[in-house]
Amino acid sequence: MKQKKYALIRHLSQIGFVLLILYYTLGRFIFPGVRGIELHGICPFGGVETLPTFLASGGLKFVHETGLSNFAMLAALLLAVLAFGGAFCGWVCPVGSVTEWLFMLRRVFWKKRIIVPEKLHNVLVWFRYVVLAAILYMTFATGFLVFGTVDPFLNLFSFGRVFAVGLVVLVLILIGSMFIERFFCRYLCPLGAVILPFAKLSATGVVHSKEECTSCKGCEEVCPKQIPISRQTKIDRGQCISCMKCVEECPTALSFKTGW
Known part of the structure; x- marks a missing residue:
């Protein structure tokens, strides 16, 4: 779990x-x-x-x-x-x-x-x-x-x-x-x-590591805004509401970071 x-x-x-x-x-x-x-x-x-x-x-x-x-x-x-x-x-x-x-x-x-x-x-x-x-x-x-x-x-x-x-x-x-x-x-x-x-200019957001990604798309299944996370490296900060569901679903490939 x-x-x-x-x-x-x-x-x-x-x-x-x-x-x-x-x-x-x-x-x-x-x-x-x-x-x-x-x-x-x-x-x-x-x-x-x-x-x-x-x-x-x-x-x-x-x-x-x-x-x-x-x-x-x-x-x-x-x-x-x-x-x-x-x-x-x-x-x-x-x-x-x-x-x-x-x-x-x-x-x-x-x-x-x-x-x-x-x-x-x-x-x-x-x-x-x-x-x-x-x-x-x-x-x-x-x-x-x-x-x-x-x-x-x-x-x-x-x-x-x-x-x-x-x-x-x-x-x-x-x-x-x-x-x-x-x-x-x-x-x-x-x-x-x-x-x-x-x-979109925010100093914080979710980042996707494609090297760690297994392409299971579990992150996209839980995203409330239907963001195509698996295709992005820096998740669209204009659409993301920082609910952290994707990070909890896959903490290996996704993380919340500070910086542009």
């Missing part, structure tokens, strides 16, 4: 961040004295959404419900991405965690792992940029957080403030995530589209 030394730590990290969000959103209804937080104010993607308006106004105007806190969160995230690659997606992001758990739950009852055909997958991964462009255009044109109505993060954790269309989109994302691992992260997440170019 392979050692899963990273899995336990990662799952504890995921649970911890989900519980932290729940404490500040749901806790105020349960524990007297707990001050709630406005999720719009701590979402790094809010910094992306309000940036065109902020720049066009000469730094005088923000999109409704966003502010300097969003820029601070976005800056902190991008610095973390430059240091640790896509670890935010694999270790911190609450939406990524919930969708991953749903996929794991589904596999308890039906173990088949659905593989998206490679050519289709390679096209779909760029759809995140279509989503991002549409969001930025509509937000700038209307002055409102258009994405807020369908944002899975807000609809999962903003108790008492949801939209019917948002619930429909959320349900579709959750269903898709049960059958295709990291479905939203792979093909739809606009924040992932922002992170990708910074992650």
Whole structure:
């Protein structure tokens, strides 16, 4: 049985961040004295959404419900991405965690792992940029957080403030995530589209030793992002979420290293 030394730590990290969000959103209804937080104010993607308006106004105007806190969160995230690659997606992001758990739950009852055909997958991964462009255009044109109505993060954790269309989109994302691992992260997440170019410049990532590789492709079978690991030497840092599943599957040929 392979050692899963990273899995336990990662799952504890995921649970911890989900519980932290729940404490500040749901806790105020349960524990007297707990001050709630406005999720719009701590979402790094809010910094992306309000940036065109902020720049066009000469730094005088923000999109409704966003502010300097969003820029601070976005800056902190991008610095973390430059240091640790896509670890935010694999270790911190609450939406990524919930969708991953749903996929794991589904596999308890039906173990088949659905593989998206490679050519289709390679096209779909760029759809995140279509989503991002549409969001930025509509937000700038209307002055409102258009994405807020369908944002899975807000609809999962903003108790008492949801939209019917948002619930429909959320349900579709959750269903898709049960059958295709990291479905939203792979093909739809606009924040992932922002992170990708910074992650490619990351100082850390998984490295593949072809000399030690036996071409069993066990690493690819466990990769949640369907990365063709066996064909790469430095694993695509723009797509990798540093979940370490491949390293645990084959610690001989794969390792996590620092450096470009």
